[in-house]
Amino acid sequence: MAAASKGILLVVSGPSGVGKTTIVHEVIRRLGGEFSVSATTRARTERERDGVDYHFVDQATFQRWIDEDRFLEYAQVFGRSWYGTLRSQVEHALAEGKLIVLDIDVQGARDVKSRMPGAFSVFVLPPDEDTLLRRLHARGREDETAIGRRYAEAKKEIDFAKSSGVYDAFIVNDDLEIAIDALCDLVRTRRS
Numbered sequence: 001m002a003a004a005s006k007g008i009l010l011v012v013s014g015p016s017g018v019g020k021t022t023i024v025h026e027v028i029r030r031l032g033g034e035f036s037v038s039a040t041t042r043a044r045t046e047r048e049r050d051g052v053d054y055h056f057v058d059q060a061t062f063q064r065w066i067d068e069d070r071f072l073e074y075a076q077v078f079g080r081s082w083y084g085t086l087r088s089q090v091e092h093a094l095a096e097g098k099l100i101v102l103d104i105d106v107q108g109a110r111d112v113k114s115r116m117p118g119a120f121s122v123f124v125l126p127p128d129e130d131t132l133l134r135r136l137h138a139r140g141r142e143d144e145t146a147i148g149r150r151y152a153e154a155k156k157e158i159d160f161a162k163s164s165g166v167y168d169a170f171i172v173n174d175d176l177e178i179a180i181d182a183l184c185d186l187v188r189t190r191r192s
Contacts (some may be wrong), residue, residue, distance in 0.1 A: 006094060007094040007097045007098045008094075008099045008100070008191060009116055009118070010119075010120050010187060011104060011120065011122070012103050013157070013161065013167070015155075015157050017132055018154075019124065019179065022176065023171075031099055033098065033100065033101050037052065037055060038086075039054065039056075039065065039074075040054045040057070040081055040082065041082040042054075042081035062074075062084070071085060072087050073109075090102075090116075099187065105157070106123075106157045106164070120168055120169075120186075121169075122169045122170070122183060123170050124173050125158065125172045132154055136151060171183055
């Protein structure tokens with residue numbers, strides 16, 4: 001009985017362009033979950049709200065939080081800005097019996113899983129490499145060099161995910177609705 005009141009930490013990873021963010025937001029909407037708001041040192045854009053999109057902090061604050069062990073995971077992205085998952089938000093949601101969802105990369109998932117072995121981690125796969133490359137192009141966000149870099153990184157992430165033992169389940173996003181349903185079913189099963 002006590003385990004049912006504990007909530008679920010769902011960690012979702014997948015390469016750029018696989019559709020994981022769309023899947024995550026729909027799973028949260030359908031199951032009444034909460035999205036973990038990361039802390040970051042990057043500048044806030046005009047449309048972003050502090051505490052909603054990210055917790056925007058300066059470098060000194062972020063470093064102090066590292067020193068105080070406030071993060072479940074953290075990393076510097078592209079040698080510039082730091083991002084991290086605050087332990088307090090996750091623990092609070094779990095204590096309230098909520099579903100809390102992290103959309104993080106494979107290294108972050110590995111760190112979270114080592115600190116919270118009970119986390120339920122799922123990796124979203126593309127149906128194949130050609131489809132992934134097409135999706136990266138279709139996003140229209142980056143030039144050919146950046147797409148090539150993301151594609152190469154995606155292949156490394158997939159290899160790591162399959163061989164690391166970090167992930168409890170894999171979902172192939174060949175059809176968005178089927179992928180969303182599959183993840184919702186996995187979470188429901190985990191809750192029961």
